[in-house]
Amino acid sequence: MPSTMRRRLAALASASALALVFGGAFAQSTEEGIAQYREALQDGNPAELWEARGEEMWKKPRGPKQVSFAACDLGLGPGVVKGAYAQMPRYFPDANRVMDLETRLLWCMVHQQGYTEADATKIKFGDGGSKRSDYEALGAYVASQSRGVKMNVPLDEPHVRDMFHLGERMFFFRGGTHDFACATCHGDDGKRIRLQDLPNLSKVEGARKAYTTWPAYRVSQGEVRTFQWRLNDCFRQQRFPELEFGSDASIALTAYLAGRANGAEYNGPAIKR
Amino acid sequence: MRNTILGRGIAAGAMVMVVGGLLYGCATAPADPEVSARATAMMKASFKAHGQAKLDRLDQDETQRLCSDYAGRALPASVAEKIQQENLATVRYPADGKLVGDWKSGEKIAQSGQGFQYNDDPKKPAGANCYACHQLSPKELSYGTMGPSLYRFGKLRGFTDDNRKYVWAKVYNAEAFSACSNMPRFGHQHILTEQQMRDVVALLMDPASPVNQ
Numbered sequence: 001m002p003s004t005m006r007r008r009l010a011a012l013a014s015a016s017a018l019a020l021v022f023g024g025a026f027a028q029s030t031e032e033g034i035a036q037y038r039e040a041l042q043d044g045n046p047a048e049l050w051e052a053r054g055e056e057m058w059k060k061p062r063g064p065k066q067v068s069f070a071a072c073d074l075g076l077g078p079g080v081v082k083g084a085y086a087q088m089p090r091y092f093p094d095a096n097r098v099m100d101l102e103t104r105l106l107w108c109m110v111h112q113q114g115y116t117e118a119d120a121t122k123i124k125f126g127d128g129g130s131k132r133s134d135y136e137a138l139g140a141y142v143a144s145q146s147r148g149v150k151m152n153v154p155l156d157e158p159h160v161r162d163m164f165h166l167g168e169r170m171f172f173f174r175g176g177t178h179d180f181a182c183a184t185c186h187g188d189d190g191k192r193i194r195l196q197d198l199p200n201l202s203k204v205e206g207a208r209k210a211y212t213t214w215p216a217y218r219v220s221q222g223e224v225r226t227f228q229w230r231l232n233d234c235f236r237q238q239r240f241p242e243l244e245f246g247s248d249a250s251i252a253l254t255a256y257l258a259g260r261a262n263g264a265e266y267n268g269p270a271i272k273r
Numbered sequence: 274m275r276n277t278i279l280g281r282g283i284a285a286g287a288m289v290m291v292v293g294g295l296l297y298g299c300a301t302a303p304a305d306p307e308v309s310a311r312a313t314a315m316m317k318a319s320f321k322a323h324g325q326a327k328l329d330r331l332d333q334d335e336t337q338r339l340c341s342d343y344a345g346r347a348l349p350a351s352v353a354e355k356i357q358q359e360n361l362a363t364v365r366y367p368a369d370g371k372l373v374g375d376w377k378s379g380e381k382i383a384q385s386g387q388g389f390q391y392n393d394d395p396k397k398p399a400g401a402n403c404y405a406c407h408q409l410s411p412k413e414l415s416y417g418t419m420g421p422s423l424y425r426f427g428k429l430r431g432f433t434d435d436n437r438k439y440v441w442a443k444v445y446n447a448e449a450f451s452a453c454s455n456m457p458r459f460g461h462q463h464i465l466t467e468q469q470m471r472d473v474v475a476l477l478m479d480p481a482s483p484v485n486q
Contacts, residue, residue, distance in 0.1 A: 177463075
């Protein structure tokens with residue numbers, strides 16, 4: 001039933017999106033079209049199904065050690081999810097490392113629940129169908145518990161601040177066959193690729209608006225996507241090699257973008273094209 | 274633990290350096306080279322080769338390095354001049370002197386975003402995806418705005434030998450004319466073949482091309 005329902009919702013959402021975005025004979029911007037269809041969907045964001053699955057997963061004993069995430073400290077104390085996502089990435093002394101949400105979840109699965117890293121990372125990203133990632137469900141749930149909370153990545157903590165500065169350099173790093181950097185597409189106001197509006201992530205307003213929507217339900221993919229996925233797929237299009245899940249570079253870039261969003265109200269998981 | 278996700282992180286304690294004192298006030302200074310070097314090392318440890326996209330894609334040439342270090346800052350005229358001269362020196366024209374091919378093929382190349390991504394088949398011809406950033410033929414409404422509109426480019430500029438050579442060189446290596454341009458260097462980086470280059474030039478410079486109607 002959930003999968004049928006998801007497909008139905010996805011189909012309905014896709015149809016509405018296309019009708020609204022392309023129905024106006026390009027009289028409106030893509031962004032306006034999406035804003036309209038979000039309104040039309042009202043509270044029907046299918047991400048809620050992922051949030052519910054993630055909540056169940058969070059509370060249930062799991063893994064070889066049959067330990068739930070009640071022992072997992074996301075930075076605000078063991079098991080505390082309220083407001084935790086709005087303060088990540090952050091430095092975790094027990095791991096001596098700055099971690100984003102997905103990497104911290106992996107750490108808890110390995111160090112508390114007894115999974116091997118290989119088992120815990122078999123499915124990093126789902127496919128919108130039967131292949132489902134725990135990170136997308138858990139990510140949707142944990143993030144939803146920061147809705148309405150102001151972003152507050154602890155940039156005054158020296159490890160986090162260091163990652164923030166490294167992430168900033170990464171944002172401007174040009175490479176590959178096409179000389180692309182993140183800033184190539186996300187460094188100017190009011191630009192678009194084809195009809196897709198591009199957020200200017202080099203500005204605080206742009207970073208705030210974009211970062212606070214992830215994770216997000218992608219209508220075109222029928223899947224909730226985490227920020228790790230967002231970065232992974234950006235670098236694919238940038239013609240770079242593959243960004244590794246939970247790598248320092250993925251966390252540094254997340255620290256930069258999340259840190260730039262500080263002060264803005266977290267508003268995800270959102271729904272996107 | 275070395276080759277695992279959780280073991281891959283550089284021990285955070287070893288990484289903390291004094292970065293709080295970074296000054297952004299100086300408009301023409303490049304980014305702190307020490308931070309840039311650490312960011313590059315971090316990236317090399319965080320990406321993996323996948324399909325045709327090997328780790329050498331993270332090895333920057335001089336142009337990429339300078340444009341990265343000055344990004345978000347004013348590019349000094351002397352650095353811009355150096356980048357343009359070095360890139361202009363890379364431009365190669367076809368041995369037979371023929372610069373204009375088939376605009377119909379050029380239109381297909383301009384539409385295709387295929388090529389060089391790790392999930393792309395390297396045996397298939399790459400596109401240039403011109404429409405991602407430019408308006409060209411008025412029939413295509415789905416065009417981007419990263420670059421200027423090229424609608425009626427040849428008609429407005431004139432169908433001259435000099436302009437055909439300019440378009441060839443610009444597509445071959447955009448950095449020769451505009452330092453730190455967002456446009457890929459299609460010839461210099463071997464993204465397009467010589468014949469594909471001709472076809473793209475034709476899309477802009479053939480009087481019969483829809484771009485010039």
